[in-house]
Amino acid sequence: MRRLLSSMASSSRIVFSQTERAPGVINFAIGTPGPDLIPKKAIDAAFTSAISENQDPLMYQYALSEGTSPFRKSLAKFLTEQNFSYEGGAVQEENLSATFGNSLGLVTVSKLFAKPGDIVVVEDPTYFLAGKMFQDQGLRCVRVGVDEHGLKVDDLEGWLSSTTVRPSLLYSIPRHHNPTSRCLSQDRGDKLIALAEKYGFKIVFDDPYSLLTYSQNVAPPQTRITEHVISLGSFSKILTPGLRLGWMIGGPKTIEKIGTDGALNSGGGPAGVLTEAVRRLIDNGSLNLHLEMLRKELGERHKVLEQAFEEEFGPGVASCRPALGGYFTYASFKEASVTPGFTTAGLRQHCVDTNAGVLFMPVANCAVADPIAEGEGGFGLVPGLVRAR
């Protein structure tokens, strides 16, 4: 089992263990809701309604790449109510394009807003598959660190002012960061946009976690979206991952450019039956109800995980950073050896504790380009799969 999980993790095919369920193993390695957090009945009902109420066979015809007008209208209203905005105003239909989820959305953005060989600035650490996705597109990554307040924008500025290299894209997870759980501060967000304007790069926010702040009382203000920003969001983290349906928010020119993508023009956007079902979940309030439950539940599970770390290892050995939202908990180990078979070195290498049957994501895997992390031996953990006591 150890070998299996190790090889799964090293080949990045961790998704497998989630969907096919490796028996006896709790998978903390990917950010996904546990089966008990998927509102199957509500989704079933939305599909049934979409199918029975819509007698037009064109629901099954090629779909507009940006999504139908009714879908985008409902989505725009929902996102505006959830404090998203474009240039300070409401998100409008023309600020939106449907995607096949954030990963395929990122492929489209990388293709259209960068050329092969171009530079993309990536956070360190970042989502463990981000580097592979950019590499597949022929892009080169430059790393900039993150701390308690998100991307170190001063470091970015220092680098930009000292070099003639000009990045095409900057990739950031601005809220409830994967894997550090931190949020980009408002000051830094503003400064980042100023840098994008000055140096002519596009900011790509991979932002599926903004809607998952545990308590709205402590939510940092939403990250700004301007013509220099493309914000990718997804129903994967707020509804269920397997629909492969998300959105991008951007300026009208950005959305228009997305519409020129050859593959999207050729095949069209996500299936009409999916957008019709999700539109119903937005319009009938099911998505809002589910989000309320999900935020509360993820917050409670995060606390359970935090306490378990404290109790199991003691404050001198391991600690979890309190998170304000999202799926990720960042745990640090201060000793080289924690328990027999549960060493930091072992965890770094194998992503799995053989005693506990737990799959982790070592922070070393979240570093682009360099497979060995230089910093502390931290781990990204996902509370979505921990059941509350």
Place this chain on the structure above:
Amino acid sequence: MRRLLSSMASSSRIVFSQTERAPGVINFAIGTPGPDLIPKKAIDAAFTSAISENQDPLMYQYALSEGTSPFRKSLAKFLTEQNFSYEGGAVQEENLSATFGNSLGLVTVSKLFAKPGDIVVVEDPTYFLAGKMFQDQGLRCVRVGVDEHGLKVDDLEGWLSSTTVRPSLLYSIPRHHNPTSRCLSQDRGDKLIALAEKYGFKIVFDDPYSLLTYSQNVAPPQTRITEHVISLGSFSKILTPGLRLGWMIGGPKTIEKIGTDGALNSGGGPAGVLTEAVRRLIDNGSLNLHLEMLRKELGERHKVLEQAFEEEFGPGVASCRPALGGYFTYASFKEASVTPGFTTAGLRQHCVDTNAGVLFMPVANCAVADPIAEGEGGFGLVPGLVRAR
């Protein structure tokens, strides 16, 4: 209207007119079934069954990028029954990976089997969006002509033996070609595979039309699939386009490499509810029944179109090539001016006849790299939207 359609056609956003239905215009420009050829009831029933019979919320969880084992097993059996084979034997589960349709499948293949700057050999003429898709990926196209028997493989061999340039990919529509309607002969197919082995390129067959031969009596033998071939197929042309679900057939090594794609690893494959619904349509025989009807109907509509051309223009002016299957009819005009407002020059430019309210695909649009076709003034036509008399 003329300006609207012209601008739609020139921006390649012809899909729009199909889904949103420009009133009064028959759209012959894209290969898609008319609304009356979409089996909405059967598809509705398959979704309803997938939803009600499957109580496991993991149907909505991240999906395996290659598709679930039951889906691939059913698909392998179906394709084998339809005379597809791999290396002369039955298509097996491990020869298959699910795709989000042929266009996004082509993006994945282009990313993994070619580097930016690499050469891809493309047929001339070819699918009007193929060039844009390769260009978006940073690939460079080299054209090789097609004739009555498909790709001119001797021309390809001549070019390969006279240059040190080595293509990474060859893109071909082997059966019921878009837009010429021709099929690659068996001799040429065999020779093409020999060339791929000798010169080390991968053949990508864009093959959604093989299953649409009007009469199985006249069907040319299926094109061979070996480790040097990736064959892309889709439910878009044989069931309905808006599911965004297709497959690729290839050698086990090829399929394994597809599984290393960063974006597919990250987001997983097509929605489980889609693959579950389509699996049911395969298993319960609905897809086979529909295919039988579709082949017959497309064949009849093709004949209607052929006769209409003969009657309207006369044999001295315009002619349709008889097609053996698929969606495409290739019409040639021998005179520079046919009727007032219906000139070959006008058709080349505008894709639309203002008198008839018909949207065509000028063959000039099907040439990669060179926007003005050098050859005869031919047009790709789609019989799917013509109603039988």
